[in-house]
Amino acid sequence: MPSPAVHLGLDAVIFAVTAEAPRILTVRDAASTDEALPSGPLDLEAHSTLERGVRDWVAKQTGLALGYVEQLYTFGDRFRDPRERAGGARVIAMTYLALVREQALPAGLGAQWRDCYAYLPWEDWRRGRPDLIERELAPRLHAWAGSDARKHERVDLTFGLDTAPWDPERTLERYELLWEAGLVAEAARERDPKYAAVPGGGFALALDHRRILATALGRVRGKLKYRPVVFELLPPEFTLLQLQQVVEALSGNRLHKQNFRRLVESAGLVEGTGRLATGTGGRPAELFRFRREVFRERPDPGVYFPGAWWSR
Structure with a gap:
């Protein structure tokens, strides 16, 4: 009896934070009316690694060159792709998480930034x-x-x-x-x-892509505790308010302003530049940068600290 066919796909959840909104990148799904995550099949000849494959598909579908990428999870439930019920191949998806700063997308590709909380x-x-x-x-x-x-x-x-x-x-x-x-x-x-x-x-997403999105959001929230991934979403120089807003957007929670700022600075995650932000509409705020030296000083340099959050 012949072995059942297996299709290996590569999917990407790409997060940005813009104007206090956590955003994800979606594309039009050719097989349905729903939007989808960027994805495509692994090309055994062209893709030297799985990560290379997902980077290539994202660039092709959205015009975006990814920076920070990590493997998220493997999804392989039966019938996760409805074409399997019609005799198609079992579809297994290797999924990746990427963090970027939002940028304009090329016209004509059908890619768009969407608010994560719309889903x-x-x-x-x-x-x-x-x-x-x-x-x-x-x-x-x-x-x-x-x-x-x-x-x-x-x-x-x-x-x-x-x-x-x-x-x-x-x-x-x-x-x-x-x-x-x-x-x-x-x-x-x-x-x-x-x-x-x-x-x-x-809103729904194609296939089980909303399940993949929920998995990715949980991963990001967990990593806030022990990895400085939030700085991938910020410009090289930023205000502490911008940092707080990005953390709030991803965590879905408000932070205690004074506690958060005091703990971020005392943990050595940031350092002042001596320059002030312009165009803030209020009192000029100092610009900070991420201290990369923190990787040598602490094993878990995250932005989650006891006391940083408003109690519920």
Whole structure:
């Protein structure tokens, strides 16, 4: 019996932060009406490595040359691509995470920058708990849980309900719970047409790309604690307010301004340049730069510190 065909794809989640908004790069999906993450098949001849392949596809589809890139996860569930149900190959995706500064994209390629929280609106707590959770998600999730106490506990722990704390890193768990309960558009598209997406529950992406996005957002939030990845999203010189806004955008939470600034400086992550920012519309703010020497001084130079966050 012949072995089933396998198709190896390369997908990229590309983050930028612009005007306090976490943005991702999307392209038009030729097989559906939904937008998609940049992706393409591995070319065994042309691509010397998987990373080289994803860089080539991103450049071809968006015109963007990637800087910081890391492997994210491998997605290989059966029927993640609907063409498999029609006899097509099993599609396994090697996914990558990239952090860039937003730039203009070439016209005609169909690539665009989108607000990350347009796809995961329940993840943005910068103005407090989103109304969507209390108004739409919690009642429907508890109805789905029915009389199952364990399901109710899972709902509360995942979405920070009742007395459970909100964990910003459980992004994938939240999306998968919504998918399991049939509350996102992908559930109807992939499993059963009877499911209905929650009003205001965010836009769908092609295939399982919203699941990939949720995985990437959780990875970024986790890395804020122990790697200075946030500086990939900033210009070489920046104000402390710009740094704070980028961290807030990615974490989906507000920071305690004075605590955050004091801890960032005391940890040796930044150093002043002696120059002032212009055009801020208010009192001129000092410009800072990232201290690369911190890699030699500390094993985990992140921007998450106890006391930096507003308590909920």
